Amino acid sequence: MKVLVTSEDKHLDSPVDVRFARARYFIVVETETGEYQAIENSQNLNATQGAGVQAGQAALDLGVEAVITGHVGPKAFATLLAADIDVYVEATGSVRDAVQAFKAGSLSRAVRPDVESHW
Secondary structure, three states, X not given: OEEEEEEOOOOOOOEEOOEOOOOOEEEXXXXXXXXXXXXXXXXXXXXXXXXXXXXXHHHHHOOOOEEEOOEOOHHHHHHHHHXXXXXXXXOOOEHHHHHHHHXXXXXXXXXXXXXXXXO
């Protein structure tokens, strides 16, 4: 399964970035093989508006089935929901830790955004 984890840097041992839309990096991990790719999110990091929708569209374009992050706002959540991408929030530790927690089934799927816009 291909998942996107928000990250503060471009490695599996980097801390999970608590923000989805304004994360520094998106780490796309293939959970079966452990292969990963880091994608800079600089276009959304400093966006004045539209970061949630753009980040959601980026996740769709990357072909992920799930997003793992700290928090997700309403516009990003709506975009991901419309794309049929599951969202898991309150991830902590490293990207590697978050993927392991996901694979173990210990992360809860979000049913709604957990922060306000422009968080």
